[in-house]
Amino acid sequence: xxxxxxxxxxxxxxxxxxxxxxxxxxxxxxxxxxxxxxxxxxxxxxxxxxxxxxxxxxxxxxxxxxxxxxxxxxxxxxxxxxxxxxxxxxxxxxxxxxxxxxxxxxxxxxxxx
Amino acid sequence: xxxxxxxxxxxxxxxxxxxxxxxxxxxxxxxxxxxxxxxxxxxxxxxxxxxxxxxxxxxxxxxxxxxxxxxxxxxxxxxxxxxxxxxxxxxxxxxxxxxxxxxxxxxxxxxxxxxxxxxxxxxxxxxxxxxxxxxxxxxxxxxxxxxxxxxxxxxxxxxxxxxxxxxxxxxxxxxxxxxxxxxxxxxxxxxxxxxxxxxxxxxxxxxxxxxxxxxxxxxxxxxxxxxxxxxxxxxxxxxxxxxxxxxxxxxxxxxxxxxxxxxxxxxxxxxxxxxxxxxxxxxxxxxxxxxxxxxxxxxxxxxxxxxxxxxxxxxxxxxxxxxxxxxxxxxxxxxxxxxxxxxxxxxxxxxxxxxx
Amino acid sequence: xxxxxxxxxxxxxxxxxxxxxxxxxxxxxxxxxxxxxxxxxxxxxxxxxxxxxxxxxxxxxxxxxxxxxxxxxxxxxxxxxxxxxxxxxxxxxxxxxxxxxxxxxxxxxxxxxxxxxxxxxxxxxxxxxxxxxxxxxxxxxxxxxxxxxxxxxxxxxxxxxxxxxxxxxxxxxxxxxxxxxxxxxxxxxxxxxxxxxxxxxxxxxxxxxxxxxxxxxxxxxxxxxxxxxxxxxxxxxxxxxxxxxxxxxxxxxxxxxxxxxxxxxxxx
Numbered sequence: 001x002x003x004x005x006x007x008x009x010x011x012x013x014x015x016x017x018x019x020x021x022x023x024x025x026x027x028x029x030x031x032x033x034x035x036x037x038x039x040x041x042x043x044x045x046x047x048x049x050x051x052x053x054x055x056x057x058x059x060x061x062x063x064x065x066x067x068x069x070x071x072x073x074x075x076x077x078x079x080x081x082x083x084x085x086x087x088x089x090x091x092x093x094x095x096x097x098x099x100x101x102x103x104x105x106x107x108x109x110x111x112x113x
Numbered sequence: 114x115x116x117x118x119x120x121x122x123x124x125x126x127x128x129x130x131x132x133x134x135x136x137x138x139x140x141x142x143x144x145x146x147x148x149x150x151x152x153x154x155x156x157x158x159x160x161x162x163x164x165x166x167x168x169x170x171x172x173x174x175x176x177x178x179x180x181x182x183x184x185x186x187x188x189x190x191x192x193x194x195x196x197x198x199x200x201x202x203x204x205x206x207x208x209x210x211x212x213x214x215x216x217x218x219x220x221x222x223x224x225x226x227x228x229x230x231x232x233x234x235x236x237x238x239x240x241x242x243x244x245x246x247x248x249x250x251x252x253x254x255x256x257x258x259x260x261x262x263x264x265x266x267x268x269x270x271x272x273x274x275x276x277x278x279x280x281x282x283x284x285x286x287x288x289x290x291x292x293x294x295x296x297x298x299x300x301x302x303x304x305x306x307x308x309x310x311x312x313x314x315x316x317x318x319x320x321x322x323x324x325x326x327x328x329x330x331x332x333x334x335x336x337x338x339x340x341x342x343x344x345x346x347x348x349x350x351x352x353x354x355x356x357x358x359x360x361x362x363x364x365x366x367x368x369x370x371x372x373x374x375x376x377x378x379x380x381x382x383x384x385x386x387x388x389x390x391x392x393x394x395x396x397x398x399x400x401x402x403x404x405x406x407x408x409x410x411x412x413x414x415x416x417x418x419x420x421x422x423x424x425x426x427x428x429x430x431x432x433x434x435x436x437x438x439x440x441x442x443x444x445x446x447x448x449x450x451x452x453x454x455x456x457x458x459x460x461x462x463x464x465x466x467x468x469x
Numbered sequence: 470x471x472x473x474x475x476x477x478x479x480x481x482x483x484x485x486x487x488x489x490x491x492x493x494x495x496x497x498x499x500x501x502x503x504x505x506x507x508x509x510x511x512x513x514x515x516x517x518x519x520x521x522x523x524x525x526x527x528x529x530x531x532x533x534x535x536x537x538x539x540x541x542x543x544x545x546x547x548x549x550x551x552x553x554x555x556x557x558x559x560x561x562x563x564x565x566x567x568x569x570x571x572x573x574x575x576x577x578x579x580x581x582x583x584x585x586x587x588x589x590x591x592x593x594x595x596x597x598x599x600x601x602x603x604x605x606x607x608x609x610x611x612x613x614x615x616x617x618x619x620x621x622x623x624x625x626x627x628x629x630x631x632x633x634x635x636x637x638x639x640x641x642x643x644x645x646x647x648x649x650x651x652x653x654x655x656x657x658x659x660x661x662x663x664x665x666x667x668x669x670x671x672x673x674x675x676x677x678x679x680x681x682x683x684x685x686x687x688x689x690x691x692x693x694x695x696x697x698x699x700x701x702x703x704x705x706x707x708x709x710x711x712x713x714x715x716x717x718x719x720x721x722x723x724x725x726x727x728x729x730x731x732x733x734x735x736x737x
Contacts, residue, residue: 008450013432034190036185037185038182039179039181039182039185041179041182042176043172045176046173050173054170054186056189057192
């Protein structure tokens, strides 16, 4: 059973790709990703006193769907970090052009049953 | 032409069940309805609401909501709310005929988070998907709940301000805002006053307005069938900054001015299409003063106003299920690759197969 | 419309014997034989019809705040009266202003038009229906062509003076008899309740588009030709005035408006 994967392709330069995968070890998975929390705007505008009532429900790692949820969160974090870096680079002029509405294609290999 | 609503019914089937998923703005709503076979316009075939669950994302006072935080709210709540809607409806998953979702218009990120959930459920449970126009959802739910058969529709919410009438299988837009929506105008005014966003800025303005009584003149901008509200907002924001007027009077005057404009263009549309029914839908439609003004107007035209309460006026999943089930029964089926949502999706783009 | 409104206008204008001729969302239009201030034996000068006058009444709207209502009624009634006066001074054919009572929302104006042989009022709509009944050769005959071109010409006159009508339909265009012996008509625009000053190409194109749509829905059989003639007439004044670029702008924008409909596309 392999986990979900994602493939990034720069549409301006199709040879430039990056693949995202998840680790086999599921013990560190979480539903609350490092990049999927409240927006910095929200945290700043409330002077750090924001009470987050919209946290995701915790994972149930005893269930394949629960594991998948954690893996997708992990994948999403990796993609967010990658894309944020690229946007930053593009602002600094380090890369030629970035296609901002890049599709994150998640390949869901999980058996749904 | 007689419409056949039951080409998809299996032998012995007595009703259809639809799950509706709405998340075009700051509310996520999941609703389940059951509709008997036969002509749905027959009063005896009314839809039965099995569950109607909703959760609202409220920004802190003085703030507007960021699409990213709204999308996060929807993403993190959708599973729990779907589960609650199903358990409250006391149905089995295999009884659901279609999964209906809001395809637009609305805010991009929140729309997308709910569409992804809808696709996942559709694939996982092998149930057909139906994409629904949010505005058409409001109209169909309003017609269903009130029994208004062919009304002029005033659709007023945070993102929309339109006067709509049905003609030749489309909900046609007769008049609309040329700039911001009426709900948006109220929300932004509430932000200037730092009024709480809970339960909704508009509700809090309405309560303050009840305590006001002095009418302050504001620009009144109706242009034919259309209206414009950005000038009024700018004007009243400036008045607020000067602090010469009481907040209650400002709220009162803003409501009086905005609603008079809405009632006026509704009356024009009624004269135009020769109808004496008005249906008010959308979040701002809950406002009692708006309903009252509309009632006075239609009295002069010997007509009738239909309005729904907050369960249906405010965005909800049931309305998506209602419009979706009609589409489903007329053969609708949205393939995954066609289920892309759109921030811009005009009411008159929908071909209304279920009406003559 | 409720009886109370009629009673209210009769209270403002007692002894005028008002006959209701049309009612919209905004105003009621009456005909009366009594001039607002001239004694019976003195006939007004400069009017085509000295025996009948139009009274346009904007009733109170009880749903809106009294102060707001007065503000709107006053400014719209006065605005329309000013526009009629302006049109007259520009020599554009439209009802002449006779009297104004802005506070009560009343305008008196010239009665334009006549009774068609079938008894109906000579609006463009009624006239087209009348000739359509006579058969295709009449419906798209030379007279129809001349009239439609006059309509286009009249709209162009308005637009070249930076005025848009705002509500052009075949009921808001009236045929006026130019001769008692032969079928010779001029064309006047009426009901300037939604008019405004504008030199925007968009507003002009929408003005024409709204009329095109109205013709398609009320005269579907021949609307294509009618619209073609209408634009010919419209174009001809622009040519006369050597405003070819302005014409092209309107023509181009009209094509765009036809594609998207009256409404701009907007965010949900």
